[in-house]
Amino acid sequence: MANNTLSVTDNRTGKKYELPIEEGDVIRAADLRQIKVGKDDFGLMSYDPAFTNTASCRSRITYIDGDKGILRYRGYPIEELAEKSNYLEVAYLIVKGELPDREHYERWENNIKIHTMVHENIKKFMEGYRYDAHPMGMLLGTVGALSTFYPDANDIHDLESRRLQTRRLIGKMPTLAAFAYRHTKGLPYVYPDNDLSYTGNLLSMLFKMTELQYKPDPVLERALDVLFILHADHEQNCSANAMRAVGSSQPDPYACA
Template sequence: MTEQVSTLTVTDNRTGRTYEIPVENGAIRANALRSIKVDEGDFGLMTYDPAFTNTASCRSAITFIDGDAGILRYRGFPITELADKSSFLEVAYLLLAGELPTASELAVWESEITHHTLVHESIKKFIDGFHHDAHPMGMLLSSVGALSTFYPDAKEISDPGLRRLQIVRLIAKITTLAAFSYRHSIGLPYVYPDNDLSYAGNFLNMMWKATELKYEPDPNLEHALDVLFILHADHEQNCSTNAMRAVGSSQADPFSAAAAAISALYGPLHGGANEQVLRMLTDIGSVENIPAFIEKVKEGKKKLMGFGHRVYKNYDPRARVIRQVADEVFKVTGTNPLLDLALELERIALED
């Protein structure tokens, strides 16, 4: 029995001609519009969507987002369920393989990641070359891109085994490079990975270890960081994902493509928005200054950073999870003036 093909009938009012365009998975192929022409010399109709607000660039079963309903799922699992019951490395395996690992598969996967966390000593010298006040994200994107020169086998993108090896290397080494970049920016010596710790615990170790012989991460902080990693593990075809796919389509190695994604994430309208929120709070200064700041926002003189999301028109489901784990963190660290300022700004902004 032949499957019924859905079509879209388009009438070009310029010429009076009618066209039948196939509809697949709720979308039409942009190239199908090329046949719509005024005359033979016409290039053909094109779509114009510079911000990708209504353009599908691929088919994917990895992440599902319903912004209006505030839904985010990885491979069919609600993000709240994964944040509550899984570790980041379990979720990373899920995103890659399509299903959660068994206990034995997880043990092998964790072992692989753990034993690839070290980076070549020359990477340290590379990071040392940055000025003391260089932005950590700038150092991170440069050092990730530099990994391609240390692992020439990364260029063998047609080899499934070597492709998987680069995935392991990226997940394992990204925390080491991020921690090294941070330590360099504040003038502290680098801390090597500790294979006895979890993925999140080891990151805390490399970030914060001081003079103690062995760093013991606080369980609450370790759990909170692991949850944050889960919440940011994937987010459909966002700016950085598109950047990585675009560079990867040239058959560049995965490290160069990942560096492109980090560059996109660096921007203030993507991952850099978090930094812009902190700058905004610092500029406001105190709770007493919030009403005046809100008025300037209404007048178009200031921007209210951190409120609203391009995708989530109702609520961001990740925010609810973060608020829960934040309480665990505050029990350990206590609050600070910026946090109190942020909470009051949220209250006033949401009431207005």
């Protein structure tokens, strides 16, 4: 049986090296450092602009094979999750590693919903944008501003702090997105309605007008929920990799996002 190594001959020196092959098809770039032409040589480095052939991490969260139409979160196929789960269940799965039972789900849902409101000053911040500003630009700027409202987020090495910021981000993102949309339309902002589902609440904040209580179309509500499930995690696409790179310098998660 063949060894799980890569044999390398440095033709500059004639020396041979054995590099371990991990995960079936990966070598560590740092293992190249041992290949030198002299004792003062830094060692060989790999050069891979845009990470076209470099794995930056291992993911236990998501597996994607677009050519084969495969998307799995924590081992669960997307077809099963889209059919049987809602977005908050999938968010729990991604964060915690397993689907919740009823008790844990109810606790998780409550922990998200108590963070749907945003500070009133956020509205003033949002009003500083032009009426025709792109909603994504308004959203990313406002998410970054959350750093100033939650200085405790800087304590990134504290597990409970990280959990709190996770709940805040999941809870407040629909509110901020809806505020951005309403701003472009010149409409008054709609506050969260926690009697509705996660996606139903977003639809309310987007489209509620003069009615006392907004009742989302259940078909649209479910379609949006499935869309959120499909976009819940993207393995190592550009935005995920960018946030990991920024996060490696240890700012708070709002600045990273």
